Amino acid sequence: MSNGWGVHSPNMNEAPGNPVQLIVAAPAAAMGALHQAFAGDARFQIIATATSEDDLAAKLHLGPEALMLDATVFQGPDTMANMLAGFQGVAYVVLPDGVPMEAVEAVQNIPSVKQVVFYSQANFPLMAGQLYDAVIAIRKVAISAHGGNPAFAMFQRSAVRMAGFRAISVWNPKGGVGKSTVAIALAMEAANRNLPTLLAGLGGPDPNPLILGLKSEPNFNNWRMNPTPEGLKTSIQKLDILDVLAGFPDPVSLQSYAAETGVNEPESLVGFMHAATLAGYAVVVLDVSAQELAPMAIAASNTLILVSSPNMDGVLGTIEGVRVVNDVLAGQHSIGKGAMHLVVNRYRNATYTPKEVLQMGMNMRQDFPPLLAAIPDDPAIEEAINNRRPAYQYSEPLRQAVQRMGDALFAPMPTRSQERQQATGRKKRVINLGFMRLRI
Secondary structure, three states, X not given: OEOOOOOEOOOHHHHHHOOEEEEEEOOHHHHHHHHHHHHOOOOEEEEEEEOOHHHHHHHHXXXXXXXXXXXXXOOOHHXXXXXXXXXXXXXXXXXXXXOOHHHHHHHHOOOOEEEEEEHHHOOHHHHHHHHHHHHHHHHHHHHHHOOOOHHHHHHHHHHHHHHOOEEEEEEOOOOOOOHHHHHHHHXXXXXXXXXXXXXXXXXXXXXXXXXXXOOOOOEHHHHHHOOOHHHHHOOOEEEOOEEEEEOOOOHHHHHHHHHHOOOOOOOOHHHHHHHHHHOOOOEEXXXXXXXXXXXHHHHHOOEXXXXXXXXXXXXXXXXXXXXXXXXXXXXXXXXXXXXXXXXXXEEOOOOOOHHHHHHHHHHHOOOOOOEEEEEEOOHHHHHHHHOOOOHHHOOHHHHHHHHHHHHHHOOOOOOHHHHXXXXXXXXXXXXXXXXXXXXX
């Protein structure tokens, strides 16, 4: 269903099929098994992980539909009961072997807890299926209670998706469409909204350090040697409030990584996202420049942005990207129907309009993604890139488009400039001097 701008809304009748919004909570040492059991299951979207009782308490405001809990996160069954007293979703709990029966019964008596198992008896694939079915049953009851209107369930879930952890791949099989420009701008927009954000380049050689004025080392190879949250923290570079992980320094190291890394190994991109959540990031943007890494990046993400140029090559490339995601890689990722988006980049009078790009794509594939944003061909973008500066800071049309993307993808949060305005009561004025921008 589309409005007059050609932007499509989700089909409300598909509400029960959206991925279940899940928080996984376990001590850091035990997080891997629980996280891996659900991260690769397309039925679930892990919106956050928590490694302590306080950490979980701080993240329950995200409104998950389900919790997968290692009971040792809590001090005991009483503190678990107190925290889950108002939780309206479904909780599954895994207990260490040897817990006394009275403690097991105390956990079972918590209303939201639907199943309790010991680690030695845990069958995670079976539990995942049961957890999914339990959430879908609750969704159907909610729809029935509101006159059979699926829009109610979609409304509830849309707010949750925007608030949760975002693992975003920016990709297109077609080169030269502006993936890096969009990825950098989106990451800077997320950081400007006070969301802890990590931009990771997946190219070899990765152009982002050159564009952003950063060093080529440390880079992804450094994290690969120590694929942990601590290893990630020592591998990043700072660009103001944005954290950046440079990609591969050359094609040889990229090819080595692509050939030698399994999808579920600690140094894989799934493992990378796991490390990023434990390191405290709310948004991770992958600039997927290397086609060899696209399947691994898609498997690690819960959101996909396909950047298309406004011409026939761009449309065909985007259609191929949709085919790869929905046909070739079906069942191997957690990107739901409402989490794949189209961005038309650098349109002008001589090209297709964004609406024409969207219509052509939909004529060829019914699952062609909705239009998230359109970026006009602003000369300031190319000028900034040629001068090794992030175009987000120099192109007002790009920044406005990315702000609209941020409004759709992220929970509303005041930007740093908005916070300053609220504190002073004055709106900042921007003067563009060409080589620099002044905010006064």
